[in-house]
Amino acid sequence: MDQPAIHPLTMDGRDPAALRGDPISGDRYTSREFMQQEWDHLWTRIWHVAGRTAELEEPGDYVVHDFRHESVICIRQDDGSIKAFYNACGHRGMRLTEGSAFAEAFTCPYHGWKWGKDGVLHYAQDPHDFPQGNPCGKLKLKELRCATWGGFVWYTMDDAAPALLDYLAPMPELYKNYPMDTGVRVFWMKINLNTNWKFATDNFSESYHTRTAHPQVPPWIDQDVDTARHEMYPAGHGRTVQPMRPSLSDRLPDGVPHPFDHILRQWDIDPDSYPDYETKAMQGWLDLKAAKRRLWRERGYVHYEHMDDEQITDSPHTVIFPNVTISFLPDNILFFRTEPHADDPGKCTFDLWCMAFPVAGQAEVESIMAGPQPFSEADMLWRDFDNGRGVPEIEGQIVYQDMMLAEGMQRGMHSRGYGDAYLSAQETRVRYFHEVLNDYLAGRR
Known part of the structure; x- marks a missing residue:
């Protein structure tokens, strides 16, 4: 498979040499003064x-x-x-x-x-x-x-802000092949959380937590440290490009139905035809690309026409600075956003929009974060998280697991035991986000 060209604005999202080393202190999540600085210098300008x-x-x-x-x-x-x-x-x-x-x-x-x-x-x-x-x-x-x-x-709110496409660069160019305008919002939920808004951007800027927090992910998305591609960009945006194939490190027990087998069968590929797990994961992933290339038109997946081999099988998980994350999948877009509470730095709202591209004859879609949904525009559900009790529709989903961690993380930011994050290379984008935020607060952007 040909590797996609790397955009000229791309920086290595695993290279801490790109960082100044600004500390990520707890007061950033708990201080009303810091919250006011964000309003004055960030939210009124983006x-x-x-x-x-x-x-x-x-x-x-x-x-x-x-x-x-x-x-x-x-x-x-x-x-x-x-x-x-x-x-x-x-x-x-x-x-x-x-x-x-x-x-x-x-x-x-x-x-x-x-x-x-x-x-x-x-x-x-x-x-x-x-x-x-x-x-x-x-x-x-x-x-x-x-x-x-x-x-x-x-x-x-800023008359002097750059034009939208310049502000978003290089995202419009990277995702020009996705028919984003056609996405139908099949699930729509706004959730009140007892945590600072930055928890989500921190969380979505790394996959280091996946093995611990999301054990259901490795069987179908390979986020191994040396597999996924980590990228960051001068405006503060970043992404992790994840192959949608089984991890070779984390394996399901023998006899447990494998989600990748289901995906292969959907495209007329026999998962039992491979001699071993490694071949199924690696060659099956390549065979899946070829099958989609061969069958997309007759099956109504018209949005594949302009997408490249990476886009029709993989998931570029993308953070748009400062508070929007869009997870691009071959047939879905997942939109996540946190926004601060009006007055309390320890609270925020979390938006979850599950969007699907039209496929001929498809009346129901798999929304990834909310299970099967009718292919039609959804009404908004506004809920309190309430330690998970308020959102039974997404219980056990990846985003639910993230939110289960959010309030404990917020409490930890008050602790004298926390001084700064001790980050792995694959978490470089976490500190980079805070450094770009610091640039806004200091008037350097």
Whole structure:
């Protein structure tokens, strides 16, 4: 198999020589002062995901994204563009709407001012009674920059922020072969967690914890230290490219049904035709690529047409700085995001969006993190984690296991016994994330 070309922005995600060595201290997770610095210098400068473009099909369709004490409306315009406005009436600051739906105009529930979907004030009670003159047609909701990529609607509060595609680079180029716009969100959950938002970025920046926390993963994704490819990029993004084949180090007991066997059979490959486990793992992986190349069209996997050999069988697990992780799989996209609590550094929300690409005749899909789901847009479930009791739909899944560790990690950050992380080479991206965060807080980015 030809190795994919390495993007010129790529740095070795296992090379600590790329690091300054900034300590990862506990106060980063527990301090309100640090939380305020993040608001002042990070969150008000980056690009945020507001929702999916699929939610904004017609003019007037809008989504609301609440972040700490801020709220933003993204709404489809008559010309097909999307505009973003702060969700605050220009009269006295009242929130205009609390949900995502459709509106030709937003009417303030306090004094009845009506704002068009273009942000312009259409109506105010007693317009003659303003010494400054009639505000209608003159006032406009405060607008933010808005753009789209990957089927996601993004906005930034910073007029000086780089363009979205520059901010995301090189992700748009790396994933141009994935039909991300067509992904259907088949499972959608927002979870309240008693941990700092950075737990997830730390966690998703390494696979060193997999053998301990996710014993079900090695039989079908090879995350062995010298197998997966670790990459990081100047903007703070990073990824681990993981072959979707069995690990040669971690093996299921004899007689236990093997998940890789099921995958091979799906593509008309007999898992019993291989002389030993090693051959099945390595040659079977290559045979799987060939079978997908041969059969994709007749089976309706039209999204394979432009994907390369790595993309049709493997999983580039990708962190977009600072708080979004997208796990790319051949037939699915998994979107994870943590966002800070409005006031408490020890709390956050965790978003889980399971998205699947359309396959002809497929009415049900395997969502990876939430089990089988109907192939249709899901409604959002908002839950408290409650030590796992609040999310029975994902019990035992990989992301559930991560969240089971989150609160213990948060408590550990308060301990006098913790001073700094003692990292392996394969955890280099963890410290790199914190160093890029430090650069934002110090005004170097």
